[in-house]
Structures are given as C-alpha cells and as structure tokens.
Amino acid sequence: RCCMEMFRTILTIIFVIASFAIIIIVLMQEGKSTGLSGMTGESENTFWAQNKKNSLEGKIERFTKVTAAIFMISALILGII
Structure with missing residues (x-):
C-alpha cells in the first residue's frame, strides 16, 4: 500500500511537470500559417522545409510530441489507479 501511494505521488508530479x-513549449512554437506562399505548394520543396527536423523548431516539435505522450500516458495511468 505504501508503494502504491508513492507511485501515485511520483506519477502526479510527472503529470504536473508535463x-x-x-x-x-506550445507558447514557444512559431505560427504555422504560411500566408500566400502556402498556396503555391512550393514551400515543401525549400531547403528550410526539408531540413526543418534538424533546426530548433524541429527539435521543439519533437519535444512537444514526447511531452504530450508522457502527459497522456500518465493521465491514463492516474485515471486507472
């Protein structure tokens, strides 16, 4: 019983931090609107679009996905407990 309470406390702390x-992280991200350049469809072929995953913005997006996964998993486990 003591271990379960400690597990719940640690999971709650992880949930709040996430x-x-x-x-x-969402407030740090740039807007996704491309304006008129998005209508041409050429924005996907630019050097920036192809190498976005290596940039700071790409790393922030990846960190957002990982943090959201941690948030959802901890919320699910807390709901089950």
Whole structure:
C-alpha cells in the first residue's frame, strides 16, 4: 500500500511537470500559417522545409510530441489507479 501511494505521488508530479512543459513549449512554437506562399505548394520543396527536423523548431516539435505522450500516458495511468 505504501508503494502504491508513492507511485501515485511520483506519477502526479510527472503529470504536473508535463502539463506545464506542454504549455510553455506550445507558447514557444512559431505560427504555422504560411500566408500566400502556402498556396503555391512550393514551400515543401525549400531547403528550410526539408531540413526543418534538424533546426530548433524541429527539435521543439519533437519535444512537444514526447511531452504530450508522457502527459497522456500518465493521465491514463492516474485515471486507472
């Protein structure tokens, strides 16, 4: 019983940290609107679009996905417990 309470406390702390991290990360991200250049369809062929995953913005997007997964898994486990 003691281990279960400790597990719940640790999971709750992870849940709260992940929720604050998601808020901060989403606020740090740039807007996705491409304006008139998005209508031509050429924006996907640019050097920037092809190498975006190596940039800071790409790393922030990847970190957002990982943090959101941690948030959802911890919320699911907390809901089951």
